Amino acid sequence: MQDFAQSFYLAFQLVASANPDLVEIVLLSLKVSLSAVFLSVLIGLPLGAAIGVARFPGRNAVIVLVNSLMGLPPVVVGLLVYLALSNAGPFGWMRLLYSPAAMIIAQTVLITPIVAALTREIVEQLNDEYAEYFRSLCLPRHRALAAYLWDARFNLLTVGLAGFGRAVAEVGAVIVVGGNIDHLTRVMTTAIALETSKGDLALALALGLVLMVIALSVNALVMMMRGTATRTAYA
Amino acid sequence: MLRRKAGKLVWGAAAAFALGGVLVGVAHAQDESIIVQSTTSTANSGLYDHLLPIFEEKTGIKVNVVAVGTGQAIKNASNGDGDVLLVHAKPAEEKFVADGFGVERFDVMYNDFIFVGPPADPAGVKDAGSVSEALEKIAGAEAPFASRGDDSGTHKKEISLWKTAGIDPTEASGSWYRETGSGMGATLNAAVGMGAYAMTDRGTWISFKNKGDYEIVLEGHDNLFNQYGVILVNPEKHPHVKAEAGQSFIDWILGDEGQDAIADYKLDGQQLFFPNAK
Numbered sequence: 001m002q003d004f005a006q007s008f009y010l011a012f013q014l015v016a017s018a019n020p021d022l023v024e025i026v027l028l029s030l031k032v033s034l035s036a037v038f039l040s041v042l043i044g045l046p047l048g049a050a051i052g053v054a055r056f057p058g059r060n061a062v063i064v065l066v067n068s069l070m071g072l073p074p075v076v077v078g079l080l081v082y083l084a085l086s087n088a089g090p091f092g093w094m095r096l097l098y099s100p101a102a103m104i105i106a107q108t109v110l111i112t113p114i115v116a117a118l119t120r121e122i123v124e125q126l127n128d129e130y131a132e133y134f135r136s137l138c139l140p141r142h143r144a145l146a147a148y149l150w151d152a153r154f155n156l157l158t159v160g161l162a163g164f165g166r167a168v169a170e171v172g173a174v175i176v177v178g179g180n181i182d183h184l185t186r187v188m189t190t191a192i193a194l195e196t197s198k199g200d201l202a203l204a205l206a207l208g209l210v211l212m213v214i215a216l217s218v219n220a221l222v223m224m225m226r227g228t229a230t231r232t233a234y235a
Numbered sequence: 236m237l238r239r240k241a242g243k244l245v246w247g248a249a250a251a252f253a254l255g256g257v258l259v260g261v262a263h264a265q266d267e268s269i270i271v272q273s274t275t276s277t278a279n280s281g282l283y284d285h286l287l288p289i290f291e292e293k294t295g296i297k298v299n300v301v302a303v304g305t306g307q308a309i310k311n312a313s314n315g316d317g318d319v320l321l322v323h324a325k326p327a328e329e330k331f332v333a334d335g336f337g338v339e340r341f342d343v344m345y346n347d348f349i350f351v352g353p354p355a356d357p358a359g360v361k362d363a364g365s366v367s368e369a370l371e372k373i374a375g376a377e378a379p380f381a382s383r384g385d386d387s388g389t390h391k392k393e394i395s396l397w398k399t400a401g402i403d404p405t406e407a408s409g410s411w412y413r414e415t416g417s418g419m420g421a422t423l424n425a426a427v428g429m430g431a432y433a434m435t436d437r438g439t440w441i442s443f444k445n446k447g448d449y450e451i452v453l454e455g456h457d458n459l460f461n462q463y464g465v466i467l468v469n470p471e472k473h474p475h476v477k478a479e480a481g482q483s484f485i486d487w488i489l490g491d492e493g494q495d496a497i498a499d500y501k502l503d504g505q506q507l508f509f510p511n512a513k
Contacts, residue, residue, distance in 0.1 A: 087315030087473055095475070097316055098270060098301060179270075179301035182284075197420030198279050199445030 003202050010206035015213075022207075026214060029187040032100055032174070033167040036107035037160055044112040044163075045156070048119025049145055053127050063120065069113035074106075078176030081106040085177065098179040103187070106173040111163035118159040122152045154226055161219060168215060188214070268297035269480045272309075272317035274388060275418040277463070278302030280438035280507050285500045290487055296480045304387030304418065312336065312466075315473030318481035320466045323436075324388035328464045337466035341489055344497050344508045345462045348392060349440060350453035351423070352378075352432040360432065360452040367400035369453050374402050377411040379431035383422050384414025388461075393434050396458065436461050438507040463508075465489070488512075 014022050051062060083089050085097040085105070096102045126148040134144040149156065171189035178185030180194060188211045195204035277283060278300055287298045301311065305322040312320040313336045320337060322328060331337045350369060352360060358376040363369035373380050382404070383390035397404050404412040413431060415422045419439045426433035427447045435443075440451070453459075465485050470478040487493045494510035501507070 086311075087475065089314075092315070098299065179299070181270075181299040181301060184299050194279075196424070197275065197418045199420055199424060199443040201424075201445055 003205065006202040007205035007209060010202055011209040014206060015210060022210070024183065025186055025188055025191055026210070028100065028185075029168060029189075029211070030214070030218075032103045032187060033107060033164055035104045036111060036167045037164045039104065039108045040112040040115045040163055041160055043108070044115030045119050045149070047112075048116035048121075049123045049149060051116070052120045052123030053131075053141070053145055053148075063117075066113055066117045066120065070117050072110060072113065073172065074110055074170040075172030075176065077106055077110045078173035081109060081173065081177045097177060098181060098185060100178070100185060102177040103174045103185060106177045107167040107170070110170060110173055111167050114163050114166060115159055118162065119156065122155050122159070123148050126152060154230075157222060157226060161222060164218060165215060168211070168218075267295060267480060268299055269318040269477050269484060270299045270301060270316070271319045271321055271484070272301050272303070272312045273321045274305050274308060274323060275302050275420065276323070276389065276436045276439045277321065277508075279418075279420050280436075280442045281502065282438065282497070282500055282508060286488070286493070286496050289496055290484065290493070293492075294480075294483055294487070296483065298484060304383070304385045305389075305391070306386030312468050315468065315476065318468055318477045319484055320468060321463065322388055323461055323463045324391050325462055325464060327388075327391065328466060332466060335472055336469055338469050340464045340466045341485065342511055342513060343463045343465045343488060344494075344510045344512075345460060346437045346508050347454070348389070348434055348459040348461050349437050349451050350432060350434050351426070351440060351446075351449050352452040353430050354448050354450050356452055358432070363453060366396055366453065366456050366458055370397060370400040370402055373432055374404065374407075374411075377407070379411050379413060379429055380404065381422050381426035381429070381431040381433040382412060382414045383419065384416045385418070387419075389419060389434065389436060392461070396434075399458070441502050441505055441507060462511075 048066075051059070051066070081102065082097070084091050085094065085102055086092055087097070096105070123145075127144075130144070130148070134147070139147075169189065171193050174180075174185070174187055175190045175193060178187070178190065180186050180190040186194075188207060192204050192207045192211070195201075195207060273283075279302070283298075283300050287300070291297055301308070301317065303311070305324045305327065308317075308320060308322050309324075309327055309331055311317055313331065313334075320328070320331065321343065325340075328337070328340050332340050350360060352358075358369075358372045358378040360369045360372055363372055372378075382393060405414075406412075408414060413425070413429070415425050417425070419435055420443060423433060423435060423439070423443055424445055425431070427445060427449055432452070437454075440446075465488060467478065467481050467485055468476045470476040488497075489512040494512055497508050497510040498506065
């Protein structure tokens, strides 16, 4: 019980004093995970939308594959990206291992299936509903797709948040490809793992509390933007 | 019109963050820096936090430490993913050099391994006259023992001690012999949690904060010696190795200044590592 009280106190103290190390770690966490969300939306959104409206042989198999990739274990993604970026691997010449860029790549691989699968689900439902109507209007395919995505923009925002939640909370991938290097690749989750291994459970939990507050703030911020957008849309 | 603006704002913000992230990565890559593949025991003890600022101040070379088990550190260095290797498993280190992955191995410092356990000491390890006798007592009493089980330097050492005692604990794997497959700190957390004995290096133990009521039950025997070595990754094998910067780190840590800095590092008034470069 004492650990809990101590953790809350520590967390409060860390935030209140704006501990420079903590600020650095928090900013890197946000940069890495938000970049990964941005890239995975860039890849996953068109991919998911395409699967959602297209009809082709083997489509069900593709859907099953993308859906199961949502459950990719982060440490496996970390290993794959490590082997690819290692100096003994095919992309070693890029010299990206143990850098924030490597962490962004790993998290992008991790959450792109989430964005693609959820987008597919949303777009497919809209397509089932409106496909005939749009066809009767002789609307071209790409215009219909654009209409679906615009109509579903708020749902897609939630898709992005789901990806962000997964990215910012995972430790398995970034610790392998980033190496948890102080002042270079240390993020919230790897710092928590490190403090746990040092036996400083109170500090580890305090960092965990800070991480949860950050996730909460990002979600609240997006919610607020969404609220503003909805209000102005119907004003 | 306005709702478009709001939408653009979201994506604009996301793009700015993405760009920032990529730029940070590029900026860091251009600094003069080396990667040291090392062990959790040296990093968790806080030794690098003490040493590296002194070295960085003097040379301007940034040292990035990747702290993993010795087995993984050697593997990463063999792949060329590091410039310097600083670990503690002499036979594996010598093989690393013999295979051409490393230039030459130097002794840096030592500390020692200890056994920790619950104060009640159910197997009576405190009365043992030797390490082998202690292990026989643990196996005889089938007292829980938490092993690293991760091919690290500490794990390799532990296996060699069981071998010397003529016991194969892996037959009891899952019952009293418990292989955590984790780092030193995580294994100690587990040991304290399940009332098991564990072997650890003294540095990690002194700096470890979740000791509970655990005590040192065995220490001071000759075969508990723990030697650390440093090796430059061979630039002939991996041409991109920053040989010059890596060598200056090795020269510094083996020189008077580095050796004194190692001896200076104390926690709770206790010296954690003892320099012994020749």
